[in-house]
Amino acid sequence: MIEQSNLLDNKQMALFVAKGYLRFDEVIPDDINHAVMAEIDRGIKASPAGTPLSACYPDPSPIGKMLRLPLVAGLIQSLVGPDPLFDHQAVHVRQPNEDSAQPLHADSIIDTRTAFDIQLMYFPHDVPANMGGTLLLPGSQYRRVNESDIARYQNMLGQVQMVCKAGTLLVLHHGIWHCGRQNKTNEKRYMFKVRLNPVVRQLRLWNTDNLVSDVGASKPIFTKETNAIEDVQTILARSEPWFEDASGRLEIVNRVKMWRYISGDDRFDVHYWMTRLENTP
Amino acid sequence: MMNKLRQKILVLYLSNSALDSTVKGWAVYDGTGREAHTTGDTNIAPYKTGLLALQDGWRAIQFPQLIPPYPGHELDTSFLKYEFIFEKIEEQHD
Numbered sequence: 001m002i003e004q005s006n007l008l009d010n011k012q013m014a015l016f017v018a019k020g021y022l023r024f025d026e027v028i029p030d031d032i033n034h035a036v037m038a039e040i041d042r043g044i045k046a047s048p049a050g051t052p053l054s055a056c057y058p059d060p061s062p063i064g065k066m067l068r069l070p071l072v073a074g075l076i077q078s079l080v081g082p083d084p085l086f087d088h089q090a091v092h093v094r095q096p097n098e099d100s101a102q103p104l105h106a107d108s109i110i111d112t113r114t115a116f117d118i119q120l121m122y123f124p125h126d127v128p129a130n131m132g133g134t135l136l137l138p139g140s141q142y143r144r145v146n147e148s149d150i151a152r153y154q155n156m157l158g159q160v161q162m163v164c165k166a167g168t169l170l171v172l173h174h175g176i177w178h179c180g181r182q183n184k185t186n187e188k189r190y191m192f193k194v195r196l197n198p199v200v201r202q203l204r205l206w207n208t209d210n211l212v213s214d215v216g217a218s219k220p221i222f223t224k225e226t227n228a229i230e231d232v233q234t235i236l237a238r239s240e241p242w243f244e245d246a247s248g249r250l251e252i253v254n255r256v257k258m259w260r261y262i263s264g265d266d267r268f269d270v271h272y273w274m275t276r277l278e279n280t281p
Numbered sequence: 282m283m284n285k286l287r288q289k290i291l292v293l294y295l296s297n298s299a300l301d302s303t304v305k306g307w308a309v310y311d312g313t314g315r316e317a318h319t320t321g322d323t324n325i326a327p328y329k330t331g332l333l334a335l336q337d338g339w340r341a342i343q344f345p346q347l348i349p350p351y352p353g354h355e356l357d358t359s360f361l362k363y364e365f366i367f368e369k370i371e372e373q374h375d
């Protein structure tokens with residue numbers, strides 16, 4: 001049983017819906033980080049795709065220990081619900097002194113669902129800037145693209161170059177654009193990734209205390225008041241630096257649709273974008 | 282001795298269909314081999330707008346067409362819409 005306090009809260013969920021990822025710095029203890037590095041060197045056995053996560057990584061697996069930490073179990077439960085399915089794992093190794101980065105891509109193949117998978121990316125050792133951590137493009141997760149069709153996009157305003165300390169965790173929406181950056185050091189870089197599929201409808205799985213006040217009521221739009229309070233609407237209304245003028249508005253609509261899906265509130269809106277279109281008296 | 286001419290390509294992704302709008306994304310491919318660019322190698326755009334690239338001597342060789350959305354997909358987002366391609370012809374010294 002997962003304690004309510006270990007679940008994500010409303011604003012963390014809104015950030016995930018807006019940006020397509022959440023980041024938790026230095027949350028995995030060092031003994032697990034070291035044990036995972038050793039486990040990677042020995043080879044981590046993967047379960048068949050579609051195995052319940054609870055049946056994967058049995059004790060004393062250090063990856064299992066990491067996944068069963070209350071914070072990690074809580075964020076998994078908040079996003080994909082109880083006992084999701086193990087899809088696949090990958091130990092990404094970036095070789096020293098590479099010539100180029102991995103091309104920008106979204107994982108798997110083009111995915112038209114509203115239901116979403118998550119991917120955990122776990123960095124068991126420090127990743128300095130020249131080691132080329134994962135590159136993420138916040139807010140790209142709802143764009144319908146097929147894998148590396150986007151490889152041509154070398155750099156985008158607002159891209160996030162992962163630079164972190166050991167024990168840092170990312171949790172990603174399956175659609176987010178990303179790649180492994182070029183490793184310019186003499187050391188190998190490791191990153192452990194696991195993809196999980198929900199087995200329940202993703203409806204209010206997080207800690208929804210104070211949901212009504214955190215979501216907020218309809219507001220005056222195009223005014224100073226519109227985004228004055230850091231509530232769910234404000235978080236979902238915030239543009240990413242790479243958003244184009246017009247399509248950027250459609251990204252806010254994509255977020256509204258996702259918030260409606262996970263909250264069950266079919267009238268939820270941000271900046272009146274959808275309500276106006278839904279009015280056909 | 283003849284110098285070889287090579288094409289250098291700059292791709293700018295702008296914020297709307299106007300060439301003088303803001304750069305949101307970019308890529309560079311250098312046929313002379315002097316520069317090597319790859320994904321995520323810089324957070325700093327080469328130009329603030331497409332027009333500034335022209336003023337710096339880049340020749341625009343492709344403008345993005347404006348294509349109406351497919352019926353039923355008006356709200357969908359996918360690739361970046363405003364991809365402008367530029368070239369410079371440079372000498373390759375060897």
Ligand SMILES: [Fe+2]
Nearest residue numbers: 105106107178
């Ligand atoms: Fe990937």
